[in-house]
Amino acid sequence: MTTPARKTLAGFAAAALIGLTGLAQAAAPERLRGTIETVEPNAITVKTSDGKSERVALADDAKVSWVIPASLDQIKEGTFIGTATKGENPMTALEVVLFPEAMRGTGEGQYPWDEIADTTAGGAKVKSAMTNGTVKAETTGSAAHPKVKSAMTNGTVKADAAGKDGTKTLTVHYGSGQSSTILVPASAPVVTFEPAARTALSQGAKVFVVATRKDGTVTATRVAVGKDGLTPPM
Template identity: 45%
Template sequence: MSIRLKLGVTFAALAFAGAALAQTPAAKPARIRGEIVSLDGDVLKVHRRSGDTVSIDLKPSVAVSAVKAIQLSDIKPGTFIGTAATTGTDGKMTATEVVVFPEAARGTGEGHYAWDLGPNSTMTNANVDTVVQSTNGRNLTLSYKGGSNEVTVPPNVPVVTFAPAARTDLTPGKKVFVVATPASQGQYTAQRVVVEKDGVAPPM
């Protein structure tokens, strides 16, 4: 399997996990953001932004990936992206991060749903129909099954795509984004892991 296809499959599963979190509250996985404390065998300890430290069971089969920075100008009509955004009082959406999907992952997690990066935060996984330069950055018109919207991407917003990573990249101090299933006594079981690499932290 090529690296391109592997990355597509990896993010496909990650995107599905994110969509499941938004759409099935009865059995939803958790999104864990923070810094790695340690990886001891199959137990990954992460100090979360909320201030607590959690233990995550990381089975050998769990996919680990990273992100690399790309340019806002790399987003063109026909690109499939995922973007977290906040909605202002005027109803307009402003991106807080953009992930460009590998072509092999096109269509996964497609839609528009609530996200947890802050108040009024949403996630849109969609096709870019048009790109228009504006004084505030770039305005993207997005379409997905069941709807469409427009989001402004300011020049300082992180724009990334996926890159290969391995368990050996899971070292103390690295920032990490983990989609995990809650287990007993406050522990978790990892589904997917995105880790900081070459100084680029996962912005999602």
């Protein structure tokens, strides 16, 4: 005979299995890059970098921000940054994002990213990963040769120093004693974010969209809009 305790345990196990299945089937975030073709009250259509047109609904709580130019000179001790990189030992920055203080800690860690354009070496797409963390040191460096494999690093900067060719070296810590050394060539785009309203979403604007896809519908949770024609490099 099955006891009440066994029934309870079996029910718990079944619920856990269903929960795990739901997690496995949850839609992973997508990242879209392109140009806004049309704007609706609660949606935009984006011509993506691969030539497709995607209608993107805007979640009620979707965040919109401007992407504006910044500079390597703004990276000081304690600055929290994000950088897509290519290559290994050391990695080389494809771009750098200076996060506002309100976004400190965003996505801390290291994980796969998308193929993005390497504007430091002709614009061809390269495979990448993302690392978010705290930059603890920066020393003199020299430019690295272009490589195909890449990564993204977000962190907080501790020191600034540049090589003769303008290359800087950042050591980014992202928790549990883990760190990565990043070379930042002078040619790497450097940007930051500033708050924006949905009115920033206009035809012709360049955007970087974080969205989910479910049942054929793409829904944005965040849209970064290049200000004054800027193309978001991330």
